[in-house]
Amino acid sequence: MSEITVHAEIRKEVGKRTKRLRFAGKVPGIYYGHGQNNIPVMLSELSLRPLFRTTATHVINLKLDDGSSHTCILRDIQFDPVTDQPIHFDLFGLSANEKLTIEVPVVLKGTPQGVKDGGTLQHVIHRLRVSCLPKHIPDHIELNVADLKINTSIHVKDLTIENVHILENENSTVAAVVPPTVLKEPTPEAPAVPEGPMEPEVIGRGKKVEEGEEVEGTPEAGKEKKEEKKKEEKK
Numbered sequence: 001m002s003e004i005t006v007h008a009e010i011r012k013e014v015g016k017r018t019k020r021l022r023f024a025g026k027v028p029g030i031y032y033g034h035g036q037n038n039i040p041v042m043l044s045e046l047s048l049r050p051l052f053r054t055t056a057t058h059v060i061n062l063k064l065d066d067g068s069s070h071t072c073i074l075r076d077i078q079f080d081p082v083t084d085q086p087i088h089f090d091l092f093g094l095s096a097n098e099k100l101t102i103e104v105p106v107v108l109k110g111t112p113q114g115v116k117d118g119g120t121l122q123h124v125i126h127r128l129r130v131s132c133l134p135k136h137i138p139d140h141i142e143l144n145v146a147d148l149k150i151n152t153s154i155h156v157k158d159l160t161i162e163n164v165h166i167l168e169n170e171n172s173t174v175a176a177v178v179p180p181t182v183l184k185e186p187t188p189e190a191p192a193v194p195e196g197p198m199e200p201e202v203i204g205r206g207k208k209v210e211e212g213e214e215v216e217g218t219p220e221a222g223k224e225k226k227e228e229k230k231k232e233e234k235k
Contacts, residue, residue, distance in 0.1 A: 002139050004050060005061040011042040018088075027086050031062065031070060033093025039064070041091070048086055052077050055105050056139040062091060071134065073102060094134040101167065103127040104138055106174060110146030114177030119150040125174045128156070129167045136163040148177045 011028060013021055018028040027048050031039040041064065051058065051074045062070040075092040079085065094100065105127055115121050128141055141161065143154060153176030156168045 002056060002058055003061055004058045005063060006043065006047055006051070007063050007065075008041040008043050008047070009065045011040045014040060022087065027089060029089040029091060031072060031091040031093060033070075033072070034095065034098065036093050039070075043089070045086060048077075048089060051089070052086070055107065057102065057104050057137055058139075059094070059134060059137060060091065073100075073137075096134060099131050099133055101129060101131050102137060103129050105140040107140045107142050108145050108175055109142055110144050112145045112148035112177050114148050114150040114152065117150055118180045119177040120180065121145065121148070122176050122178055123174075124176065125156075125168070125172060128159075128174075130161070130164050131167055132164045138164060143175060145175055145177075148175070150177050150179050152177060 008029075011018075011021065011026075013028070021028050021042055025044055026042045027045055029041050029043060031041050041062075051060065057073070060072050060074065062072050064070070070091075071094045072091040073094065074089065076090040077086055078088045080087050092100070106123075106125055108121070108123055112119070112121055130138075138161065141159070143159075145154065148154070154174045155170065156166055156172045156174060157170035159166060159174070
């Protein structure tokens with residue numbers, strides 16, 4: 001468990017008046033805890049950054065300008081949907097003998113054998129929800145994935161963390177190595193075959209012959225011309 005000290009001010013502005021704080025570079029927040037009074041507080045954005053721009057879980061030693069100190073964690077933080085700047089945060093006070101539920105980052109270590117063989121590593125769960133006493137809060141949960149082969153995975157039930165109870169579904173996959181994606185080339189389509197018997201294409205030449213009409217140039221037409229010529233010679 002790592003601890004970080006943060007100096008904050010008790011604020012008097014509440015509701016819509018907190019907009020003035022944001023213009024001044026301050027971020028409004030609230031400190032609360034079981035059996036404790038809520039305390040409106042404010043931090044500079046610069047002081048707030050280490051609490052959320054991190055891959056570890058920190059226990060916060062909150063020091064207020066009235067001289068009081070409080071042990072807490074960052075429970076929630078809200079961001080402006082347009083500017084993505086923090087606009088409010090919640091600090092939850094810890095009690096040494098009271099278990100709490102918290103999300104802890106999951107960090108993968110090592111290069112899986114399956115990746116060396118051409119597979120792809122998938123990091124499925126990046127944060128695990130756990131329950132423990134404040135003194136047992138882990139900075140992060142580290143998983144060694146070097147032995148993972150293609151088509152193998154690590155599930156929640158495979159994890160054991162001393163003094164920490166994992167609240168996720170035990171069958172949930174935390175990390176896995178999947179086979180490489182193979183792109184199949186499109187199979188060329190076979191030419192379409194018309195249904196039924198094919199009829200030969202007939203290409204006509206010359207004049208279309210009407211029914212009963214004789215066609216000039218046929219043997220019958222030549223024979224008739226010769227007979228007419230002989231008759232004329234006899235005359």
